[in-house]
Amino acid sequence: MFKNKEAFYKSKEWLSFREIFISDMTDAVTGDVYCSHCHKVILNKNDLIVHHKIELTDENVNDYNISLNPDNVEIICFNCHNKHHRRFGYENKKNVYLVWGAPCSGKSTWVNSVAQPNDLIVDMDSIYEMISINKRYTKPNGLKGIAFDIRDMLYDVVKYRRGKWTNAFVIGGYPMKGERERLLQKLNAESKHIEATKEECVERLYISKDRDINEWTKYIDDWFEYYQE
Structure with missing residues (x-):
């Protein structure tokens, strides 16, 4: 059980899940990883974000159908991640x-x-x-x-x-x-x-x-x- 989403993102479960997911989404021929939103190659590993489609919260962090479900995550680049969170009520954040x-x-x-x-x-x-x-x-x-x-x-x-x-x-x-x-x-x-x-x-x-x-x-x-x- 995780007390909040911050603890979850530091956990071995998430880090292992994230590594496997990135590996699965890496092009087997070129070794490239693509952003799911802009579809560009993510050249810098520091720009790569494994993003939850259904937002992860302290309330649902222990629901593994949300937190550790491969169908609920996608790879996006840093800029697309910021653009995503500027919408849906986050415009002034x-x-x-x-x-x-x-x-x-x-x-x-x-x-x-x-x-x-x-x-x-x-x-x-x-x-x-x-x-x-x-x-x-x-x-x-x-x-x-x-x-x-x-x-x-x-x-x-x-x-x-x-x-x-x-x-x-x-x-x-x-x-x-x-x-x-x-x-x-x-x-x-x-x-x-x-x-x-x-x-x-x-x-x-x-x-x-x-x-x-x-x-x-x-x-x-x-x-x-x-x-x-």
Whole structure:
């Protein structure tokens, strides 16, 4: 028995069901997975969502004819998922996503690929870049307090849903489970983990031209050392 849908989505039953369903829906020849709504190939695994046709709620989460029924789920891409939930009475809902993962895992790249002009982005790298003449990823200690004050102000904007933005994307590392869960609860946000192996992050670091190799190698090592699922 699951106490709510959040517990269900973290369960072994759902994760196993999801993996098998994705495998069944993968084209055996090309290895491609298609969105059921726009019918385009989902190129980025972080865009792939296994969506319940009959909405999953805390009340029906233990009805396996709804929660674990292959006929009640479909694969859709992130953008189609958002469009779906903008209809059917959700037009004015402000969605918030905590986008987290290792350094160089592709968090900002993913957000840039899905965000729309009316969306709000909260990102420490962008804040430091905005308030100084420094290049991106340069974070002087003298500006640290101001940068965090701006971030906290934006957190309040997101928390209380102030303004006329549509979606908010809060970007950060957040390797510690407790820190993530506190922020998810504070902002009433959905978790969006941008998954990447340590080797993939290091490979992207060496391709990057705007990061210090030694400094960011340490950031990557530290993240994977402290990471908690």
